[in-house]
Amino acid sequence: MIEEIGRVVAVDNDKAWVETIRTSACDACSAQKGCGHGLMNKANPGKAFRLEIPLNSASVQLGDEVTIGIPxxxxxxxxxxxxxxxxxxxxxxxxxxxxxxxxxxxxxxxxxxxxxxxxxxxxxxxxxxxxxxxxxxxxxxxxxxxxx
Known part of the structure; x- marks a missing residue:
């Protein structure tokens, strides 16, 4: 499971909007000079990204720290x-x-x-x-x- 930590910025009935801050593992990577992802991260460091997450009976509130993931x-x-x-x-x-x-x-x-x-x-x-x-x-x- 690929995981990311984010903050809940909005809650609807059955979904939540989670904002994550793009972080990069580029500092520890040996290919950072020629990697497109590293260049994009340097161009827009710390840019926020919002995702809509289904809640499935979990209860969250505004400002909660959540861990989200995809298989x-x-x-x-x-x-x-x-x-x-x-x-x-x-x-x-x-x-x-x-x-x-x-x-x-x-x-x-x-x-x-x-x-x-x-x-x-x-x-x-x-x-x-x-x-x-x-x-x-x-x-x-x-x-x-x-x-x-």
Whole structure:
């Protein structure tokens, strides 16, 4: 389970809005110079991010510190589909275009495969059952202190 600590900023009947502060493990990473995530975190340090969390019979109040999480396997499956499907279709289109019709068709079929991959990712995302909705793991009443 991938976990994050946040603060409850709003509560509805069956859901809560949780605000997390983006923190990064980039300081301990050996690839921090060439990593896109590290560069984005440096550009917007400490930017808040809000998520809607279903409560499922848990009771929270404004200002409570909560731990939220998403299953690692669901995130991994969704990431593979999101990133790998367009890439595979791009390469397949380019290779088939080169084998059948030549260089110009290779570029055209490669781009067509990429676009088809994006549409397939959107379609699969609408009908998939990946549990990427964050869940409430624990509640600690009291003031929120962001870890830095």
């Amino acid at each position: 690692e396997d669901s995130l991994l499956k969704a990431s593979v589909i999101c990133y790998l499907m367009p890439l595979v279709l791009l390469i397949a289109g380019a290779v088939l275009g080169k084998l059948w019709l030549g260089e110009p068709a290779s570029a055209l079929l490669g781009v067509s495969g990429l676009v088809l991959g994006f549409f397939l990712v959107r379609w699969v995302g609408q009908f998939s059952n990946f549990e990427t909705t964050p869940v409430l793991l624990s509640v600690r009443s009291g003031p929120f202190v962001a870890a830095r």
